[in-house]
Amino acid sequence: MDLLLVILVDGLIYGAWLFIVSVGLTLVFGVLGILNLAHGSLYAIGAYSTATAVGIYFAYGGDAFPLGSYAVMALAAIIVAVVIAPLLERGLLRHFYHRDEVIGVLVTYGVFLILEDAIKLIWGVDPLFVYEPYDLLGMVEAGPLFYVAYDFLVIAVSAITGFAVWYFLNRTRRGKVMLAVIHDREMSQTMGVNVDKVFLLAFGAGVFLAAFGGALTAPMISVSPGIGVNVIIVAFAVIIIGGLGSIEGAALGAVMVGISRAASVHLMPELELFIIYFVMAVVLIFRPEGIFVRTQTRKI
Amino acid sequence: MKSTVKRLVSATAAAALSLGIAAGAQAASHSETFKIGVVTFLSGGAAESFGVPAWNGGKLLIDMLNKGELPAPYDQKGFGGLMIEAIEIDEAGGATKQVQEFRNLVQREKVDAVLGYVSSGDCLAVPPVAEELKAFLVLYDCGTPRVFEEGSYNYVFRTAAHAAMDNISLAKYMTSRGIKVGSFAGVNQDYAWGHDSWADFVASMGILMPDAKASTALFPKIFAGQYGTEISAVMREKPDLLHSSLWGGDLQAFMLQATARGIHKRMQVALAAGDHVIPQLGQKMPDGIILGARGMNGLAAHAKGGELVDLLWDRYKAEYGVFPVQAPFRMWQGLLGVKAAVEKAMKANGGKKPTAEQMAAAMKGLTWEAPSGTITMALGNGHQAIQPNAIGTTKWDEAKGEMTLVDVEYYAAECVNPPDGVKAVDWIKAGFPGAKCD
Numbered sequence: 001m002d003l004l005l006v007i008l009v010d011g012l013i014y015g016a017w018l019f020i021v022s023v024g025l026t027l028v029f030g031v032l033g034i035l036n037l038a039h040g041s042l043y044a045i046g047a048y049s050t051a052t053a054v055g056i057y058f059a060y061g062g063d064a065f066p067l068g069s070y071a072v073m074a075l076a077a078i079i080v081a082v083v084i085a086p087l088l089e090r091g092l093l094r095h096f097y098h099r100d101e102v103i104g105v106l107v108t109y110g111v112f113l114i115l116e117d118a119i120k121l122i123w124g125v126d127p128l129f130v131y132e133p134y135d136l137l138g139m140v141e142a143g144p145l146f147y148v149a150y151d152f153l154v155i156a157v158s159a160i161t162g163f164a165v166w167y168f169l170n171r172t173r174r175g176k177v178m179l180a181v182i183h184d185r186e187m188s189q190t191m192g193v194n195v196d197k198v199f200l201l202a203f204g205a206g207v208f209l210a211a212f213g214g215a216l217t218a219p220m221i222s223v224s225p226g227i228g229v230n231v232i233i234v235a236f237a238v239i240i241i242g243g244l245g246s247i248e249g250a251a252l253g254a255v256m257v258g259i260s261r262a263a264s265v266h267l268m269p270e271l272e273l274f275i276i277y278f279v280m281a282v283v284l285i286f287r288p289e290g291i292f293v294r295t296q297t298r299k300i
Numbered sequence: 301m302k303s304t305v306k307r308l309v310s311a312t313a314a315a316a317l318s319l320g321i322a323a324g325a326q327a328a329s330h331s332e333t334f335k336i337g338v339v340t341f342l343s344g345g346a347a348e349s350f351g352v353p354a355w356n357g358g359k360l361l362i363d364m365l366n367k368g369e370l371p372a373p374y375d376q377k378g379f380g381g382l383m384i385e386a387i388e389i390d391e392a393g394g395a396t397k398q399v400q401e402f403r404n405l406v407q408r409e410k411v412d413a414v415l416g417y418v419s420s421g422d423c424l425a426v427p428p429v430a431e432e433l434k435a436f437l438v439l440y441d442c443g444t445p446r447v448f449e450e451g452s453y454n455y456v457f458r459t460a461a462h463a464a465m466d467n468i469s470l471a472k473y474m475t476s477r478g479i480k481v482g483s484f485a486g487v488n489q490d491y492a493w494g495h496d497s498w499a500d501f502v503a504s505m506g507i508l509m510p511d512a513k514a515s516t517a518l519f520p521k522i523f524a525g526q527y528g529t530e531i532s533a534v535m536r537e538k539p540d541l542l543h544s545s546l547w548g549g550d551l552q553a554f555m556l557q558a559t560a561r562g563i564h565k566r567m568q569v570a571l572a573a574g575d576h577v578i579p580q581l582g583q584k585m586p587d588g589i590i591l592g593a594r595g596m597n598g599l600a601a602h603a604k605g606g607e608l609v610d611l612l613w614d615r616y617k618a619e620y621g622v623f624p625v626q627a628p629f630r631m632w633q634g635l636l637g638v639k640a641a642v643e644k645a646m647k648a649n650g651g652k653k654p655t656a657e658q659m660a661a662a663m664k665g666l667t668w669e670a671p672s673g674t675i676t677m678a679l680g681n682g683h684q685a686i687q688p689n690a691i692g693t694t695k696w697d698e699a700k701g702e703m704t705l706v707d708v709e710y711y712a713a714e715c716v717n718p719p720d721g722v723k724a725v726d727w728i729k730a731g732f733p734g735a736k737c738d
Contacts, residue, residue: 006536010529017526125347127549127580131556139561145535148560151528221525222552222580226345230523265529266536269518273490 005143007262013151015258016158020216022235023165023250024209030182030245031202034093034104039210039235040228041115042084046214048119049076051128051223058132069133073215081208089203094196112228120225127224134219154216161209162251169247178202182245237276241283243290252291256283332653334382334642337389337405339416340441340631344392345523349548349576350418350441350627355388356620357612357628361635362386364615371607373669379642382653387411391418395425402426406435413438413659415634420444420492427456436656438663440634441627443594444492445724448680455660459637459675460630461687463493464500464724465716466572466592468732469709470543471504472716473590473691476709479568481505481512484541485534487527489550490519497545497572503728515539520550527554531561538566545572552577559586575599576625578694578703585703589694596673597629599705600690609671623702633670633687640668676713679720686717712738 025039053076054062054069062069088111096103137149169175180188181198189195213231221227238257242249257276264275271278283291338358341351362384364370368377378384387409389401398417405411413436417423423442430437430453437456439447443463447456474481484505488494502514516537518530531554534542542563546554551574563569564586575593578585593600601609602623612632616624641663645654648662665682668675673688692705715737718727727733 003536006532010532013528014526120343125343125352127348127552129552129556129580129584131560131584134556135560145532146561147528147532148557150560217525220553220557222549222556224345224348224549225343226523227525227549230521230525262529262532265518266533269516269533272519273521 002144003266006145007259007266009142009145009147010265011259011262012155012255013147013258014261015255016155017213017217018234018238018258019251019254020154020158020161020209021213021231022238022254023162023247024206024213025232025235026239026242026245026247026250027165027209028203028206029239030247031178032093032097032199033101034096034108035101035244036206037105037108037232038088038111038115039108039206040230040232041112041119042080042207042210042228043214043217043231044119044223044225044228045084045115046077046080046211047218047221047223047227048123048128048214049080049211050215050218051130052076052123054130054133054218055128062132066132066136069136073133073218074212077208077211077215080211081204084211085204085207086200088207089200093203094199097199116225116228125225127222128218129222130218132219150219157216161212162247165205165209165247174201234276237280240290241280243287243293246290246292249290249292332382333385334379334413334653335385335387335409335411336638337387337402337409337411337414337416339389339391339398339401339405339414339422341392341418342388342390345548346418347392349625351391353576353620353625354418354441354627354631357616357624358386358388358631358635360616360619360628361612361632365635365639371611374608374636374639376643379639380646380651382642389416391416391422395419395421398422399425399429402429402435402437403433406430406433412436412653412656413638415440415631415638417442420446423447423458424451427451427453430455434656436659438634438638441630444496448684449723452681453683455656457637457660457663457677457683457685458680459634459677459685461595461685461689461713461717462724463496463594464718464728465686465689465711466545466594467497467500467543468504468716468728469689469691469711470570470572470590470592471501471508472711473570473709474505474541475508477707479541481509481541481568483513483515483537483539484543485516485518485537485539486514486543487518487520487530487534487554488543488545489522489547491522493547494519494522494545498543500724500728501543501572503725507728507731512541523550525550525553527557530554531558531563535561535563535566541568541570543570543572544574547573547576552580555581556584559584564588573626576627579622579625582703583696585694587693587695590691591694591705592689592691593626593629594689595626595629595633596688596690596710597626597671598624599703600692600708600710601629601672603692603705603708604690604710606671608669612671629670629672633672633675633685636670637663637666637668637675637685641666674713678713679717681720686713688713689716712736 028036050073053072057072134150139146140149238253242253260275264271341347415438418441420442439458445462486498488498570590572592573594574591575598645658645662675685675687678686689711692708695706697704718724
């Protein structure tokens with residue numbers, strides 16, 4: 001019983017983190033049709049910006065109100081999105097919307113390489129640490145073990161983020177417009193939808209979510225060059241399991257990967273790496289386009 | 301007017317150039333340099349922990365050697381009077397790229413020696429090319445025992461001990477400090493380094509503490525970053541000891557996540573090569589962690605002291621604002637080994653710049669003093685170094701505001717390294733026959 005509880009808790013913590021780092025990737029693909037390989041770099045920039053901003057916050061009297069560092073983390077992610085999203089989307093990606101999807105992959109791969117070097121130019125190769133927010137909330141006892149309360153904060157933030165994205169897309173007018181663009185770009189344009197604006201908004205949300213994932217992760221790790229590379233691989237596994245472009249799919253994929261990996265580490269540690277891709281392979285055998293991809297209408 | 305000035309400038313430049321060439325030709329023998337290619341990680345995951353501090357230490361030492369600022373026996377400027385000219389190469393990019401870079405260094409840059417390689421993959425890929433090109437190659441950092449246990453070379457040397465010593469010493473520390481270990485677990489990276497470290501440690505514990513049981517062995521992938529599940533698995537198991545050879549950002553992330561959950565209060569944590577993260581972690585590295593530094597390097601060397609250590613320690617700290625960890629120490633012992641070999645070869649050839657063959661002959665079986673102790677090329681038929689090791693326990697010095705090592709145990713080179721011709725793992729399993737411990 002204890003073991004099941006530990007696997008569930010560990011799996012949810014890891015799954016929540018996976019969801020937050022992959023939901024932006026699936027959103028951008030769903031709306032723009034671009035598989036954004038630069039997502040990992042945007043995650044890294046979010047982590048670096050957070051480390052810098054929170055460092056400044058504590059250097060200038062943040063100790064008086066340490067909880068304010070959480071607001072600084074969110075603010076850092078917003079600034080990253082506001083600065084980078086228009087530059088990338090308006091300056092580069094919009095020129096490739098009508099091209100083959102492979103071109104989009106190549107272009108964002110180029111952006112990834114540029115951003116990785118830009119990170120080194122701006123922040124250097126030395127690691128940054130911003131562990132204060134990680135320790136702030138103390139520890140929580142769950143079953144036989146103690147966990148850092150921050151891990152449960154990540155679960156809560158992840159759930160709220162997922163719900164907010166789902167609510168926006170399904171329950172708001174702007175969200176429904178976005179869904180209409182996903183469904184049929186040309187028809188939406190004919191109906192008077194400003195597709196350019198929708199694309200910018202969706203890409204901005206994707207960049208924010210990537211940067212926010214980095215911001216939430218920064219207090220747990222050493223923020224150093226290359227952190228984005230590993231994230232993108234596992235994020236791809238998650239969104240492929242769930243179905244490219246599906247928010248619900250990303251959530252389910254993240255939880256499936258998180259729990260199966262936790263079960264593997266506790267029960268058969270030698271399968272830890274294999275299990276993620278095993279889950280992906282099994283899903284693809286039965287659902288070749290992922291769990292949540294709707295049946296596509298074919299245009300004639 | 302304009303053309304007159306132009307003609308004047310051209311004539312002056314031509315005259316200066318021809319005079320320069322003539323002067324250069326006359327002074328060639330006096331201005332001869334020793335070109336050394338230095339290959340280490342200047343970017344990528346291993347840069348911040350190993351490559352950059354090593355090269356910082358390398359630049360510092362080369363500058364001091366060229367100015368003749370080191371005490372005897374290293375007081376002669378440069379290498380035997382030849383000014384050292386270093387060409388640094390980034391090791392990032394994989395073994396295939398490094399093989400090409402090595403060829404460039406030897407054939408295009410015409411370096412006299414190459415000192416380099418942190419990655420075990422590179423250390424296995426480059427030596428055959430050095431043999432083919434008959435180029436003098438010194439491996440200064442990588443840990444895989446396979447280089448000389450599975451290969452034999454004429455022009456290739458390694459000036460640092462291989463990694464078996466780290467885990468043998470760690471196991472010996474448990475016995476010599478009387479640490480009770482009923483069971484032990486491991487968190488090591490899922491590649492050769494992590495698996496070899498765990499295997500050496502388990503084998504050593506099997507001999508030294510046969511009643512201690514190896515329990516959970518976890519191998520997260522390199523650069524995983526998230527260790528929450530591994531920490532839960534180890535804490536559930538409740539071993540007395542946790543062994544880890546994690547390094548760099550992985551070790552930093554692991555320690556941040558594990559200490560926040562109080563792992564160090566529930567079991568003894570032992571890090572085979574953990575000293576290099578102290579400058580970054582500071583007080584986030586808790587007291588009471590057993591720490592190795594892959595040799596008598598960093599804090600352990602500083603605790604022992606000595607003229608050479610103190611001089612380089614102070615200069616490094618003044619130059620870079622942090623203390624030197626294990627990587628600069630290995631760079632220093634490599635550079636001083638090359639200096640000792642070059643000067644020995646020059647003594648034998650009448651003071652001329654030595655050839656690769658002469659340097660290789662001089663380095664075979666060589667012994668020299670380094671900040672990390674006496675280095676002897678005792679293994680691999682005189683091509684592989686052994687060196688003393690040290691293990692200690694972390695303790696934050698409140699007064700000085702810095703980390704120190706206490707309860708440091710020093711191990712003689714012959715105590716924790718196998719004799720020549722014996723594979724490390726066989727030596728451990730046989731119960732360390734012939735080990736010479738003080």
